[in-house]
Amino acid sequence: MTVLELIxxxxxxxxxxxxxxxxxxxxxxxxEALGKRRxxxxxxxxxxxxxxxxxxLREKVRRRSEGEPLQxxxxxxxxxxxxxxxxxxALIPRPETERLAELVLNxxxxxxxxxxxxxxxxxxxxxxxxxxxxxxxxITATDISAEALTLAxxxxxxxxxxxxxxxxxxxxLSGTEGEFDFLVANLPxxxxxxxxxxxxxxxxDPMLALDGGPDxxxxxxxxxxxxxxxxxxxxxxxxxIGISQSSEVTKVLExxxxxxxxxxxxxxxxxxxxxxxxx
Numbered sequence: 096m097t098v099l100e101l102i103x104x105x106x107x108x109x110x111x112x113x114x115x116x117x118x119x120x121x122x123x124x125x126x127e128a129l130g131k132r133r134x135x136x137x138x139x140x141x142x143x144x145x146x147x148x149x150x151x152l153r154e155k156v157r158r159r160s161e162g163e164p165l166q167x168x169x170x171x172x173x174x175x176x177x178x179x180x181x182x183x184x185a186l187i188p189r190p191e192t193e194r195l196a197e198l199v200l201n202x203x204x205x206x207x208x209x210x211x212x213x214x215x216x217x218x219x220x221x222x223x224x225x226x227x228x229x230x231x232x233x234i235t236a237t238d239i240s241a242e243a244l245t246l247a248x249x250x251x252x253x254x255x256x257x258x259x260x261x262x263x264x265x266x267x268l269s270g271t272e273g274e275f276d277f278l279v280a281n282l283p284x285x286x287x288x289x290x291x292x293x294x295x296x297x298x299x300d301p302m303l304a305l306d307g308g309p310d311x312x313x314x315x316x317x318x319x320x321x322x323x324x325x326x327x328x329x330x331x332x333x334x335x336i337g338i339s340q341s342s343e344v345t346k347v348l349e350x351x352x353x354x355x356x357x358x359x360x361x362x363x364x365x366x367x368x369x370x371x372x373x374x
Contacts, residue, residue, distance in 0.1 A: 096143070096144050096149070097140065097141050097142060097143055097144065098125065098136055098137075098139055098140050098141070098142045098144065099137075099140040099141065101121070101125060101144060101149075101152075102118065102121055102122060102125065102136070102140075105117075105121040105156055106118040106121055108156070108160065109121060109156075109159065109160060112160040112161075114159060114160060114162075115294065115296060116165075119165075120159055120165050121156070122136060123165055123169055124152060124155050124156065124159065124165070124168060124169065125152065127169045128148050128151065128152045128155075129148065155168045162294075162295035162296055162298075162299070163296075163299060164181075164187055164296045164299050166181040166187045166188075167181060167182055167183065167187075167299060170182065172187065172188055174188040174192070174193060174196075174220040174224065175193050175196050175220070175224045175228075177223075177224070177227070177254065179218055179219075179220050179223070179250045179253075180218070180246060180249055180250055180253070181218060182246065183299065183300075183301065184218075184240070184242040184243055184245065184246040184301070185217040185218040185219075185240070185242070185243040185246050185247070185300075185301065185304060186217045186218065186300045186301065186304040186305075187218075187300060188218060188220045190361075190362060191335065191361040191362065191363075191365075191367050192220070192221070192281055192335060194361050194362055194367070194368065195221070195279070195281060195333065195335045195367075195368055196220075196221055196224050196225070198333060198359060198368055198370065199221075199225070199277065199279050199331075199333050200225070200228055200229070202277065202331050202333065202370065203225075203229055203232065203277060207229045207231055207232045208231045208232070208233075209232065209233070209275075209276030209277065210232075210233045210234075210235070210273065210274070210275045210276050210277070211225055211232055211233070211234050211235070211275060211276065211277040211278075211279060212234075212235045212236075212237065212268060212271065212275045212277070212278050212279070212325070213225070213234065213235070213236045213237070213279050213280070214237050214267055214268060214278065214279065214280040214282065214318060215237065215238055215239075215267075215280055215281060215282045215283075215304075215314075216236035216237060216238045216243070216244070216247050217238060217243050217246075217247065217281070217304060218243065218246050218247055218250055219236060219246065219247025219248070219250045219251055219260075220250065221279060221281065222234050222236040222247065222251070222260050223247075223250055223251050223254050223256055223260075225279075226251070226254075226256040226259050226260055227254060227256060233261075234259065234260045234261070235260070235261040235262075235263060235271055235275070236260050236261070236262055236263070237262075237263040237264075237265050237267065237268065237271065238263075238264065238265075239264070239265065239266050239303070240264075240301065240303055240304075241264050242301075243301070243304075244262055244264055247262070248262060267314070267317060267318050267321060268318070268321055268322070268324075268325045269321075271325065274325060274326060274327045274330070275325055275326055275327065275330055276326075276327055276329075276330050276331070277330065277331050277333070278318075278322055278325070278326060278330065278331070278332040278333070279332075279333045279334075280315070280318055280332075280333075280334050280335070281334075281335040282307070282314040282315055282318065282334075282335075283303070283304055283305050283306050283307040283311075283314055284307040284311045284312065284314075284315060284335070284336055284337035284340060285305045285306060285307050285311055285337065286307060286308070286309060286310055286311040286337075287306055287307070287308060287309055288309075289311075290302070290305055290306060293305070307337070310343075311337050311340060312336075312340060312343060312344065312347075315334060315336065315340075315344060315347075316347055318334075319332070319344075319347050319348060319351050319353075320347075320351060322351070322373065323351060323352070323373060323374075326373045326374070327373075327374075328373065328374035329372060329373065329374060330372070330373045330374070331370060331371070331372055331373075332348075332353065332370065332371055332372075332373065333368065333369075333370040334368065334369050334370070335367060335368055336366075336367060336368070336369055338365055338366075338367075339366075341358045341366040341369055344369045345358065345369060348369065348371045352373075352374070353371035353372065353373055354371065354372050354373075354374075355371060355372040356369065356370070356371040357369070357370050357371070
């Protein structure tokens with residue numbers, strides 16, 4: 096079987112099985128099996144594939160057809176131009192969160208010497224990105240999941256910044272020391288009742304990283320209520336939120352005396368981020 100034949104046949108198989116992005120999925124799986132970039136596959140589209148490549152690939156094709164995320168099968172995913180390890184220990188990095196990173200970096204500016212807390216760090220993609228993009232920033236990353244923190248440390252280690260980040264296994268900001276200039280959080284925001292409606296791929300993510308309580312805002316409210324005790328005057332809080340949650344989050348921020356509240360869209364035009372200044 097050639098490269099092109101495998102791509103075409105497997106794409107058709109994935110389509111029948113209801114796999115998201117069927118052609119992209121097989122291209123990534125085959126590129127990983129061959130040790131190539133995905134776009135380079137078509138330079139050798141008539142290459143015959145040996146059995147030592149096909150046998151392990153068939154198993155991953157089967158698992159993908161059953162809904163296992165592509166990011167878990169290939170073991171890594173790109174975020175903000177860098178590769179990060181991905182597995183069941185934490186939420187898979189989403190494209191919209193790259194926009195959050197971009198917005199926060201714009202808030203920080205070019206010469207940052209302050210302190211930033213990444214609350215609910217998960218796989219650590221935000222904390223590591225900020226450490227790499229702003230070398231003088233002092234970063235604390237928190238998560239209630241010990242497994243997620245282990246993955247985050249592994250990702251930080253692979254990018255050479257593990258010793259530049261303070262890691263805290265805790266709920267939100269509890270137990271962290273000092274005051275912060277920037278508070279960033281991509282917390283669970285899916286309403287509990289809607290979790291069963293999510294795609295089968297998303298349900299491979301840890302439940303802890305998805306369930307935001309009855310209206311999806313339980314942890315976000317808790318963080319906003321707690322935040323003033325951990326922020327310097329003039330500090331920024333930047334949050335990723337769910338669809339149709341911006342007005343309620345804005346209301347809670349106003350109640351807690353935050354100012355300069357700004358709601359911004361993701362790349363799909365959805366109101367996905369809320370930022371505000373404290374004091």
